[in-house]
Amino acid sequence: MSNPSSGRVVLNHSTHISGLIPILERLTRYPGIQTITPAVIGRARGHSPKLQLKVSVPIRGGFKLIARHGKTFQEVFIITRCQQNELEDAIAKLLKI
Numbered sequence: 001m002s003n004p005s006s007g008r009v010v011l012n013h014s015t016h017i018s019g020l021i022p023i024l025e026r027l028t029r030y031p032g033i034q035t036i037t038p039a040v041i042g043r044a045r046g047h048s049p050k051l052q053l054k055v056s057v058p059i060r061g062g063f064k065l066i067a068r069h070g071k072t073f074q075e076v077f078i079i080t081r082c083q084q085n086e087l088e089d090a091i092a093k094l095l096k097i
Contacts, residue, residue, distance in 0.1 A: 007033040007080075015041055017069045019051050023094055024076065030090045032081040038067075039075040047071055053091050055084055063087060 007028035009021065016038050024036045048068040053076070056064045063084065065076040080087060 007035055010035060010037040012037065017041065017051065017067050017072055017074045019069065020053075020067050020074065020076075023051070023053065026094055027078075027090060030082070032086070033078065033090075034062075034081075035077075035079040037077045039077055041072065041074040044068060044071050044073045051095070053095060055088055055091070058084065065091075 007030075009024045009028060011021070020038065024038065027033060028036060047070060049070075051067065051069045053065055053067050056066045056075075058064075059077060062077065062079040065078060067074045067076055078087065082090070
């Protein structure tokens with residue numbers, strides 16, 4: 001059973017960027033994170049050798065993130081009470097692990 005204060009990851013797609021879901025699962029443990037939904041996946045022009053997760057734009061109730069790895073990108077929507085700088089700090093800590 002998960003911690004009631006933690007958020008959840010909505011897995012509504014069959015494909016995800018390699019290594020993305022474990023990062024998102026850990027991100028749900030941060031205070032203020034309610035729901036994380038990986039969305040559209042596509043091909044990018046550039047190449048990103050390591051998994052990157054960057055806050056893109058604010059949305060109602062949270063933020064849209066862009067995950068990149070190799071030549072693939074995926075949109076990720078986060079519903080949260082966190083401010084943008086708090087979310088960026090949490091993501092930076094997770095990607096260093």
